[in-house]
Amino acid sequence: MSGILAILERGPGGWHRMSFEALAGALELGRATGEPVTACVPGFGVEAAAAEAAAFGPAAALALEHEALSAYAADAWIEALGALIGAMAPSWVVLPHTYQTRDFAPALAARFGRALMADCTGFVVEGGRPVFERQLFQGKLTGRFLFETPKPNFVSFQAGAFRAPQAAGQRAPVAVQRADVDPARVRQKPEAPFREAAQAVDLSSAERIVAVGRGIGDEGNLELARELAAALGAELAASRPICDNGWLPMDRQVGSSGQTVAPKLYVALGISGAIQHVVGMKGSGCIVAVNRDPQAPIFEIADYGIVGDLFEVAPALIEELKKSAG
Numbered sequence: 132m133s134g135i136l137a138i139l140e141r142g143p144g145g146w147h148r149m150s151f152e153a154l155a156g157a158l159e160l161g162r163a164t165g166e167p168v169t170a171c172v173p174g175f176g177v178e179a180a181a182a183e184a185a186a187f188g189p190a191a192a193l194a195l196e197h198e199a200l201s202a203y204a205a206d207a208w209i210e211a212l213g214a215l216i217g218a219m220a221p222s223w224v225v226l227p228h229t230y231q232t233r234d235f236a237p238a239l240a241a242r243f244g245r246a247l248m249a250d251c252t253g254f255v256v257e258g259g260r261p262v263f264e265r266q267l268f269q270g271k272l273t274g275r276f277l278f279e280t281p282k283p284n285f286v287s288f289q290a291g292a293f294r295a296p297q298a299a300g301q302r303a304p305v306a307v308q309r310a311d312v313d314p315a316r317v318r319q320k321p322e323a324p325f326r327e328a329a330q331a332v333d334l335s336s337a338e339r340i341v342a343v344g345r346g347i348g349d350e351g352n353l354e355l356a357r358e359l360a361a362a363l364g365a366e367l368a369a370s371r372p373i374c375d376n377g378w379l380p381m382d383r384q385v386g387s388s389g390q391t392v393a394p395k396l397y398v399a400l401g402i403s404g405a406i407q408h409v410v411g412m413k414g415s416g417c418i419v420a421v422n423r424d425p426q427a428p429i430f431e432i433a434d435y436g437i438v439g440d441l442f443e444v445a446p447a448l449i450e451e452l453k454k455s456a457g
């Protein structure tokens with residue numbers, strides 16, 4: 132057995148953003164184990180999507196096609212991917228930890244007598260073997276786990292665990308393969324895709340976020356953060372105490388008990404960087420932290436750190452942004 136099969140996810144609206152983060156995880160696993168990565172797109176009429184995925188660094192891309200895969204149904208996915216994995220015999224099967232993965236991947240792994248190592252935040256290599264990391268006790272502890280079972284090993288990666296790769300100039304070869312699905316074995320009828328409880332804002336798809344923490348001091352001071360967010364064209368988000376106080380609605384909370392986000396730019400104003408907050412935003416492309424405490428843990432993950440009073444720094448940023456806009 133060899134090779135890494137990264138299973139990418141598409142919905143009616145196109146790619147699931149986490150697909151490319153999982154692909155990044157698979158590529159990193161490939162670099163660690165020396166095994167080639169195949170990006171697999173299950174669906175119907177997904178050749179163009181597989182060709183798109185081929186530009187993101189895998190050794191090969193595969194459109195796994197069947198009418199039964201035109202809309203998601205767990206048993207169709209298990210049939211098609213089960214047959215593919217049986218034939219390809221990869222060492223690793225890597226998935227994004229989406230709702231869809233949670234639905235079908237445990238049963239897919241069980242078909243091979245394996246468990247799914249779910250919701251991993253990354254891995255380290257010890258003694259030449261990947262050791263996967265998962266959060267325990269709401270992110271207070273990180274557990275490290277080794278597969279002791281024979282391959283294939285099934286792993287899903289948490290949102291934001293890896294940064295999505297950039298599209299490269301060259302594309303890997305793309306194959307189109309008809310999935311081996313016996314329609315008689317597909318008993319589920321797909322319904323409208325699951326949506327999370329209606330949220331006023333989907334922070335997970337925001338490109339820029341300005342997040343405020345307890346350093347903002349008072350509800351009335353939120354206006355300053357709103358102004359900075361407006362100047363940057365960003366969504367406003369917060370750490371938990373701000374939402375617990377009712378200063379912003381819960382759907383603006385980032386962290387282990389809030390949303391997981393990975394915008395291109397994350398500006399943290401007066402946020403200390405507690406692990407429960409960091410797990411929800413550490414996958415951001417560029418993290419700018421403003422905190423008056425030079426020892427604040429947020430600086431450990433910040434790309435740019437400003438040690439200072441946010442009530443001086445934020446107005447200065449707004450002024451500069453207005454100047455460059457005008």
Ligand SMILES: Cc1cc2nc3c(=O)[nH]c(=O)nc-3n(C[C@H](O)[C@H](O)[C@H](O)COP(=O)(O)OP(=O)(O)OC[C@H]3O[C@@H](n4cnc5c(N)ncnc54)[C@H](O)[C@@H]3O)c2cc1C
Binds near residue numbers: 404405407421422423
């Ligand atoms: C089960 C559980 C789940 C949790 N889930 C989440 C979650 O989803 N999201 C989350 O965010 N938290 C969560 N928490 C809470 C988390 O542990 C922290 O308490 C919280 O993130 C702290 O928020 P904060 O950084 O805004 O506040 P603080 O930790 O109080 O930090 C405030 C920061 O502001 C700085 N500051 C103060 N004044 C200024 C100023 N004028 N200018 C610049 N900097 C200033 C201070 O130096 C300090 O670093 C959870 C906790 C538990 C136990």
